Amino acid sequence: MLAAERRDLLLTRLRTDGKVVAKDLAAELGLSEDSIRRDLRDLAAQGLCQKVYGGAVPASPAVVDYAGRRALAPESKQEVARRAARLVHPGAVVVLDGGTTALAVAGALPADLTCTVVTHSPTVAVALLEHPGVETILIGGRIFKHSAVACGAAAVEAAGSVSADLFLLGVTGVHLEHGLTTGDADEAAMKRALSRRAAETWVLASAEKLGTASAFDVLGLDDVAGIVTDGGDHEVSRGLAARGIAVL
Numbered sequence: 001m002l003a004a005e006r007r008d009l010l011l012t013r014l015r016t017d018g019k020v021v022a023k024d025l026a027a028e029l030g031l032s033e034d035s036i037r038r039d040l041r042d043l044a045a046q047g048l049c050q051k052v053y054g055g056a057v058p059a060s061p062a063v064v065d066y067a068g069r070r071a072l073a074p075e076s077k078q079e080v081a082r083r084a085a086r087l088v089h090p091g092a093v094v095v096l097d098g099g100t101t102a103l104a105v106a107g108a109l110p111a112d113l114t115c116t117v118v119t120h121s122p123t124v125a126v127a128l129l130e131h132p133g134v135e136t137i138l139i140g141g142r143i144f145k146h147s148a149v150a151c152g153a154a155a156v157e158a159a160g161s162v163s164a165d166l167f168l169l170g171v172t173g174v175h176l177e178h179g180l181t182t183g184d185a186d187e188a189a190m191k192r193a194l195s196r197r198a199a200e201t202w203v204l205a206s207a208e209k210l211g212t213a214s215a216f217d218v219l220g221l222d223d224v225a226g227i228v229t230d231g232g233d234h235e236v237s238r239g240l241a242a243r244g245i246a247v248l
Contacts, residue, residue, distance in 0.1 A: 006031075007039050014049055014058050018211050018235075019177075021055040050213045052178060060172040060181070060212040076206035077101045079230040081108040083248050084168055084204055087228070090114050092165045095194050096124055098149030099170040101204040103127055109134065118162050120150040120190060144187055151186040159193040167198035169224070173213040174205045176239045179221050181214040188216040200225040202248070207231030221245060 006029070013020050022036040029036075040056045043049045049056040081104035088094050088109060096102050098121030106117075106127040114133035119125055125138045139162075141155025169191060173181040180203060182188050195201045201224045210231045226246030231237055237247045 003039065006035070007043060010036075010039055010043060010056075011048060014056065019052075019055060019057045020049070023054065025055075050173070050215065052213065057175060057178060058212045060183075060214045061208050076208065076230045077104045078108070080204055080206050080228050081105040083230075084202065084228045085109050087166060087168070087202055087248075088113065088115060089165075092116070093118065093163065095119065095162060095164045095167040095198050097121070097168055097170040097191065097194070097204070098124060098147050099204075101206060102168060102170050105168060105204065106131075118164060120155055120159070120194070121148060122150075123148050144184060146184065147187060149187065149190070151184075151190045155190055156193045159190065159197055162194070162197040164198040165200070167195050167201040168204055168228075169195060169201050169218070170204050171214075171218055172209060174203065174210050174221075174227065174229075174236055175213045176211075176221070176236055178213045178217075180218040180224070182216055182218050183214045185216045188218045191218045195219060195223070203227040205229045205231070207234060210234045210236040 010020055022033050026033045026036045040051055044051045047059055050059040077100060080101055084105050085108040093116045096105060096117050096119045102124055106124050109131055112133060113131060116135045117128055118137045120139040125136050128134050128136045139150055139155055139158045141150035142152035144151045171180045171182050203224050205227050207230050226248055227240055228248045229237060241247050
């Protein structure tokens with residue numbers, strides 16, 4: 001089998017099975033594991049898969065830059081935002097993550113809502129200016145331009161003073177085996193810091209993120225109260241529900 005044929009097969013297996021186990025596929029094709037691993041490395045370098053221990057899973061499409069993500073599945077994000085907005089109750093203290101889905105949540109909040117929103121996203125903070133009853137607290141720090149959020153030591157330290165009822169968490173991948181992931185280590189650390197300061201964490205996950213993974217772990221699936229998604233019939237949503245994790 002030619003290298004190009006092997007890579008086409010790998011991509012097909014990723015689409016149909018949701019993963020590739022290098023050892024199993026090598027045995028099936030009568031090839032060395034090293035050959036399969038090299039192919040997976042090449043595909044990962046092209047952004048076509050995410051390497052994990054023992055093989056690979058589909059790469060999240062949500063690791064493109066901020067401008068690119070704004071054009072990615074906008075209708076799905078709006079649907080997730082409408083559902084997530086129902087979790088925000090009057091008088092609550094809510095941590096709202098950065099990213100394009102969180103920005104959609106800010107726009108979906110009722111115009112007459114009275115609550116406090118803490119965010120490390122300047123774009124989310126500006127969007128909340130349209131809500132006169134929402135007190136907005138902006139966490140500062142080094143701006144990670146890829147996601148338009150504050151990250152780094154100063155931001156993590158500031159997060160330590162927050163005490164919230166709810167954290168609406170954005171991620172780039174939701175996978176039954178590999179949990180919740182994102183594409184940057186500092187951003188992942190900031191998300192963990194914010195989650196520790198909230199009584200409940202709910203994940204914002206439009207359907208294209210389900211069954212995919214990125215390079216850096218954020219939280220395990222059992223660390224969150226539930227997931228807000230428009231992919232209710234996806235196998236990941238069904239798997240989460242089977243584990244007792246709420247799916248909204």
